[in-house]
Amino acid sequence: MTVDLDLDRYLPYLLNRAGARIAAAFTGVARDYGITLPMWRVLAVLNHHGALRVGGLARLTTIDVSTLSRVLDGMERKGLVARRRGGGDQRSVTVETTGAGRDLTAKVVPVAHHYEDVALTGFDAAEARALKAMLIRLFENLDRLDDDLRAEQRDAG
């Protein structure tokens, strides 16, 4: 080891490895149902939160707005979601699932639960809870970091 970075205990590496594995597994599932992984993320978020504006959907799916716009194009072509302008602010676009979108979601959700169960094999309920709580704290810390970086750039620019 030339420089001191112990990958086996380096959080971003461990997070990426686990995330890549679970994403790869679910990419296969999504394909079985004729969609991509980002499309499944959109369906899952809409299922949980109901109709959302594009910006909010982008934040909740961690998909960039411009990328999401194209993902939604594809989903509209497949008849899974519908976009409508307005709802107060006429600049905004609200996205909601169609009946077909909800049907597909209902089919995939049990598989999603199964994969989570497999991932958590050997974890007891308390451990699983603790893991999820820590992932949430991690995300919030990084969220704050993002804000700080933006503030620095604003001050510098």
Place this chain on the structure above:
Amino acid sequence: MTVDLDLDRYLPYLLNRAGARIAAAFTGVARDYGITLPMWRVLAVLNHHGALRVGGLARLTTIDVSTLSRVLDGMERKGLVARRRGGGDQRSVTVETTGAGRDLTAKVVPVAHHYEDVALTGFDAAEARALKAMLIRLFENLDRLDDDLRAEQRDAG
């Protein structure tokens, strides 16, 4: 909520969100040093494990072999790594960092540590250890799942 999938407690979602955030942050860092995130992953793995064959490097970076082949093309053009054929099996190609690659790694590692510290703000040492241990178990469970799926496909095909 139409179907029962509580995203706020759904592990793959939480993992993806945290992973996406940390990847976005580190994509910016990598760019500051003139490389991409996958290139940084390659440098970090080579730094930790020493010279590796392409296959092993692909496994340890969670980058597909064919994708990695192109990433390495770019890194060779930048003079960060060198490939050499052989070392026993003449089909294999061994990848190692150059002096410039090691210099760059040495510059990025402190930043990597900083980002880990920020991500773990508010975690005590025991919590951080527990989180990392659980991420490793998670990965191993999914690894086994991957093997099982491959076995099923083999049996089916």
Place this chain on the structure above:
DNA sequence: TATTGTTATACTCTATAACTATA
């Protein structure tokens, strides 16, 4: 015959910026 790695190809995602419409 199977495996290692590269190459071809086509597709998806990503990121920046320019643009339209509205606020």
Place this chain on the structure above:
DNA sequence: TATAGTTATAGAGTATAACAATA
């Protein structure tokens, strides 16, 4: 002027399969 979303575009990653060389 600023914001919401789309579109243009170029690039980077991904996946499958075909391929060359070696085992």
